[in-house]
Amino acid sequence: MSTALAEASVRRRTVNPFWYKLKKNPLALLGAGILAVILLLSLAAPLLSSYDPTKINIIERFAPPSAKHWFGTDEVGRDIFTRILYGARLSLGVGAAVVLTAGCIGTVIGAISGYVGGRVDQLIMRVMDMVLAFPSLVLAMAVAATLGPNLLNAMLAIAIVKIPVYVRLARAETLAVREKLFVQAAVTFGIPGWRIIGTHILPNVVSPVIIQVSLDIGDAVLAVATLGFLGLGAQPPTPEWGAMISVGWKYFLDYWWYPAFPGLFLFLASCGFNLIGDGVRDILDPKAAR
Amino acid sequence: MLLQITDLSVEFTTMQDRIEALHHVSLSIDEGEIVGIVGESGSGKSVTALSILGLLEKNAVIKSGRILYRGTDILRLDKKELQALRGKEIGMVFQEPMTALHPTMRVGDQLAEVIARHRQLSRKEAYAQAVKSLEEVHIREPEIVARKYPFELSGGMRQRVVISLAMAAPPQLLICDEPTTALDVTIQHEILKLMKELSVKRGTAIMLITHDLGVVAELCDRVAVMYAGEIVETGRTAEVLQNPGHPYTRALIGALPDLADPAEPLHAIGGELPDLRSRPEGCIFAARCASVIPPCREVRPQLQPVRPDQGHEHQVSCWVR
Ligand SMILES: Nc1ncnc2c1ncn2[C@@H]1O[C@H](COP(=O)(O)OP(=O)(O)O)[C@@H](O)[C@H]1O
Ligand SMILES: [Mg+2]
Numbered sequence: 283m284s285t286a287l288a289e290a291s292v293r294r295r296t297v298n299p300f301w302y303k304l305k306k307n308p309l310a311l312l313g314a315g316i317l318a319v320i321l322l323l324s325l326a327a328p329l330l331s332s333y334d335p336t337k338i339n340i341i342e343r344f345a346p347p348s349a350k351h352w353f354g355t356d357e358v359g360r361d362i363f364t365r366i367l368y369g370a371r372l373s374l375g376v377g378a379a380v381v382l383t384a385g386c387i388g389t390v391i392g393a394i395s396g397y398v399g400g401r402v403d404q405l406i407m408r409v410m411d412m413v414l415a416f417p418s419l420v421l422a423m424a425v426a427a428t429l430g431p432n433l434l435n436a437m438l439a440i441a442i443v444k445i446p447v448y449v450r451l452a453r454a455e456t457l458a459v460r461e462k463l464f465v466q467a468a469v470t471f472g473i474p475g476w477r478i479i480g481t482h483i484l485p486n487v488v489s490p491v492i493i494q495v496s497l498d499i500g501d502a503v504l505a506v507a508t509l510g511f512l513g514l515g516a517q518p519p520t521p522e523w524g525a526m527i528s529v530g531w532k533y534f535l536d537y538w539w540y541p542a543f544p545g546l547f548l549f550l551a552s553c554g555f556n557l558i559g560d561g562v563r564d565i566l567d568p569k570a571a572r
Numbered sequence: 573m574l575l576q577i578t579d580l581s582v583e584f585t586t587m588q589d590r591i592e593a594l595h596h597v598s599l600s601i602d603e604g605e606i607v608g609i610v611g612e613s614g615s616g617k618s619v620t621a622l623s624i625l626g627l628l629e630k631n632a633v634i635k636s637g638r639i640l641y642r643g644t645d646i647l648r649l650d651k652k653e654l655q656a657l658r659g660k661e662i663g664m665v666f667q668e669p670m671t672a673l674h675p676t677m678r679v680g681d682q683l684a685e686v687i688a689r690h691r692q693l694s695r696k697e698a699y700a701q702a703v704k705s706l707e708e709v710h711i712r713e714p715e716i717v718a719r720k721y722p723f724e725l726s727g728g729m730r731q732r733v734v735i736s737l738a739m740a741a742p743p744q745l746l747i748c749d750e751p752t753t754a755l756d757v758t759i760q761h762e763i764l765k766l767m768k769e770l771s772v773k774r775g776t777a778i779m780l781i782t783h784d785l786g787v788v789a790e791l792c793d794r795v796a797v798m799y800a801g802e803i804v805e806t807g808r809t810a811e812v813l814q815n816p817g818h819p820y821t822r823a824l825i826g827a828l829p830d831l832a833d834p835a836e837p838l839h840a841i842g843g844e845l846p847d848l849r850s851r852p853e854g855c856i857f858a859a860r861c862a863s864v865i866p867p868c869r870e871v872r873p874q875l876q877p878v879r880p881d882q883g884h885e886h887q888v889s890c891w892v893r
Binding site (some may be wrong): 461464482 | 606625659663672673674675677686741749778
């Protein structure tokens with residue numbers, strides 16, 4: 283009896299149910315695998331390719347896929363495979379950075395809103411509702427167009443669109459944590475409000491935020507590429523997937539490989555993120571599955 | 573006078589009803605004094621405590637009264653002034669030591685944070701003081717305990733930590749809301765002893781809220797008996813226990829076998845607390861009282877000295893003498 287108990291407690295300590303369930307979800311694993319490959323390829327880009335992603339070589343323009351240029355070359359002779367690998371760093375990195383920024387800012391705003399309450403809370407939530415009322419891509423386009431078309435402004439635009447989601451999430455969580463006795467007790471010990479938000483509230487609202495962040499990175503990668511495609515994001519010659527597809531699109535009928543390969547990678551990455559996202563959602567809320 | 577509550581009435585608004593949780597409550601605490609508030613669950617003890625610290629929920633309205641702390645009315649302070657009072661002047665210990673501590677912060681760090689704030693020390697000095705203050709609440713091996721998380725400690729240990737947190741400043745007044753109710757009987761006694769010791773050593777007054785007259789008998793200089801949001805009897809502890817004036821006090825004493833007058837039959841209090849949505853015209857306790865007389869149901873009794881010739885301290889609100 284006692285050994286069985288001891289065994290059970292050991293097992294509980296060693297197996298994290300989250301990872302256990304994730305391992306049992308083959309689609310999520312597939313998604314993780316795809317992303318891992320893309321990530322590794324992009325990190326190993328200097329080893330896998332001897333080309334410079336931005337160096338122009340007019341003589342070799344529009345070379346079809348071959349042993350020399352696996353995915354062919356573009357209109358100024360740059361190696362598309364190389365550009366895709368470096369582009370992966372950019373797209374994935376920018377996607378993650380945008381969502382993390384939005385997550386941090388949104389969480390802080392949401393925690394303040396929920397903890398302070400009253401009119402501050404109402405004002406903040408009205409503004410967030412307004413942002414949420416717009417279709418997010420349209421709003422991001424409007425912001426990016428207003429600020430001027432470059433990668434940084436595109437990131438900013440997507441972050442702004444994403445912030446309200448995190449504000450709502452963190453606020454809801456904060457309202458629950460605020461009622462806990464240890465927060466009330468902290469007030470009676472004389473700890474000031476800003477400090478309570480920092481040490482008592484924030485650490486206890488981050489876990490749902492982290493999950494939301496992991497679900498949103500795929501969205502953000504796609505949004506960055508979309509703005510790039512529309513000419514509102516990264517500008518040529520930056521090797522960004524959306525911008526590459528945007529230019530390559532014009533040559534599709536004659537040189538199919540130019541937009542096709544960046545498009546394929548964007549598609550794969552997007553699938554990868556979505557499969558993981560679905561897996562995470564299934565694990566956290568089995569009832570909502572499909 | 574350290575704290576003086578006069579004529580305090582508090583009303584809660586819920587979806588359908590208004591509940592008058594406190595009805596013209598008056599109570600005072602002297603410097604260094606230990607005053608008990610005793611009454612069954614739901615009689616308004618916690619609401620009294622939370623009013624003092626300005627921690628009532630948003631659906632509460634103060635209908636009347638003042639709470640003077642050293643002459644200033646707490647109810648008129650703004651948020652900032654109130655915040656300056658909390659912990660520094662008035663501390664609080666809650667019933668649930670299990671959940672009153674930050675779950676993912678080491679005990680020593682929690683203490684150091686509060687100590688640094690109140691005594692204007694650096695973090696490092698504050699930590700040394702934190703270890704010292706754990707020793708003062710009789711925690712053995714304070715250096716080791718300081719590095720533990722709350723879940724690693726027993727209930728009694730946690731309550732000691734909470735007490736040292738509440739006493740960090742140290743405050744002039746410590747409000748303890750059922751501080752030992754969640755603990756084992758043997759540990760209860762130790763915690764009460766500790767509170768008494770700290771009170772004497774630091775000159776801190778204590779407002780001790782409990783449903784257990786035994787606890788009051790053990791610790792308190794004075795006691796106020798509360799029923800359905802009203803104080804029905806108050807006086808020196810010994811006086812009230814030996815010579816209870818209110819049938820409710822007698823019933824509470826009757827529920828304590830070791831303190832009960834052997835001549836009095838031991839009986840549980842029948843019935844339940846009245847509906848606080850509408851208070852009766854007469855005595856609030858009449859519906860449950862064994863010795864009602866005609867005026868009880870018609871005219872509300874006021875707190876009156878039990879024996880005016882022997883001073884005004886022992887007061888009771890009851891028509892039956
Ligand atoms: N936030 C609230 N909303 C409505 N009623 C409340 C609220 N807080 C307390 N009450 C009511 O006030 C009365 C006194 O409660 P309380 O002071 O907690 O009693 P206790 O003496 O057990 O500490 C109870 O009837 C309770 O239902
Ligand atoms: Mg209570």
